[in-house]
Amino acid sequence: MTACSSPSSIPAQFDAIERIPIKTVLVHDQWIAYLDVGTGPPVILIHGFGGSMWQWEHQQQALSQHFRVLTLDLPGAGLSDKPEIDYRPDQMLDFCVGFMDAVKIPQATLVGNSMGAGLAIGMALAHPTRVAKLVLIDGLPQHVMKKLASPSVRRAMETRAPAWLVSLGNWLFGGLMIESVLKEIVHDPALLTPAVIERSNRNRQRPGMIKPIMAVRENLPLWESGFATRIGAVAHPTLVIWGEEDRVFPIAVGEELHHAIKGSRFTRIPNAGHIPQWEQPDLVNQSLIAYIRS
Secondary structure, three states, X not given: OOOOOOOOOOOOEEEOOOEEEOEEEEEOOEEEEEEEEOOOOEEEEEOOOOOOHHHHXXXXXXXXXXXXEEEEOOOOOOOOOOOOOXXXXXXXXXXXXXXXXXXXXXXXXXXXXXXXXXXXXXXXXXXXXXXXXXXXXXXXXXXXXXXOOOHXXXXXXXXXXXXXXXXXXXXXXXXXXXXXXXXXXXXXXXXXXXXXXXXXXXXXXXOOOHHHHHHHXXXXXXXXXXXXXXXXXXXXXEEEEEEOOOOOOOHHHHHHHHHHOOOOEEEEEOOOOOOHXXXXXXXXXXXXXXXXXX
16 A cells, blocks of 8 residues: 555655655565666765755756756665665665666666765676766775775664664764764765765654665675675776775775776775765866766
8 A cells, every 4th residue: 555655655755955856666576765866877866874856956957958867766765655665685685676667768877975885886797787987985995894984884784683673763863973974985075065974864863764764774794795795896987086094994985996897997985085076066077067978
């Protein structure tokens, strides 16, 4: 019954630096919220762990001048449904393929940030014909926990508290927790305005958010064993973009990922942390447009 009902809780527009109508599509009986702007070769933007489509707010206008740009909230994130599933890598890949089928895109360039880059790598390995090019922005490397430098993100990944206790802590202290994490993810603290922090906290307070985040975290070993060891087998044209001031995965991790993927290109973004497409959008957008069009 839920799957057949209208996704009435989803707002009509994506309220970021500009207003963009939010679309929804049913994928495996779950409503997926997404943006769809522009025309031309399709490009799909995939957010990272605990993130949502707002992390791509500065890409919509620039990229849509050249491409059809689709930006989704993954299952369990943002405005999309939060089903009671395990959130294994293979399930998330099934949702990606299902999403592409639902919006009638046989092949696209996949642009992933952080854990979204891990999902893009998984698509290239498991469903190679669906991927035209890859862009990995401060992406997911091998041996994630060994290379993870952010204390706040590490605590979030290592906690063994039950979901109900994490949910309670999120409700009571969510604003402080979000601000602490953002200060390690974003290089320039001036960008963390009260409005940005409030928006991030509001997104994390959406019903049903905590269990999927914890489930994705618990399934990290499946990424390590199933895809991370095969990164060198990626055969698609690949651009690796990395913020020079990334405190989650330092730039040496990005250089290692670049060297692991034969023929990939590497672009450093100055004065940017873990989400350079948000901190330095002009530089990142220039790189994206030039690479995807090449």
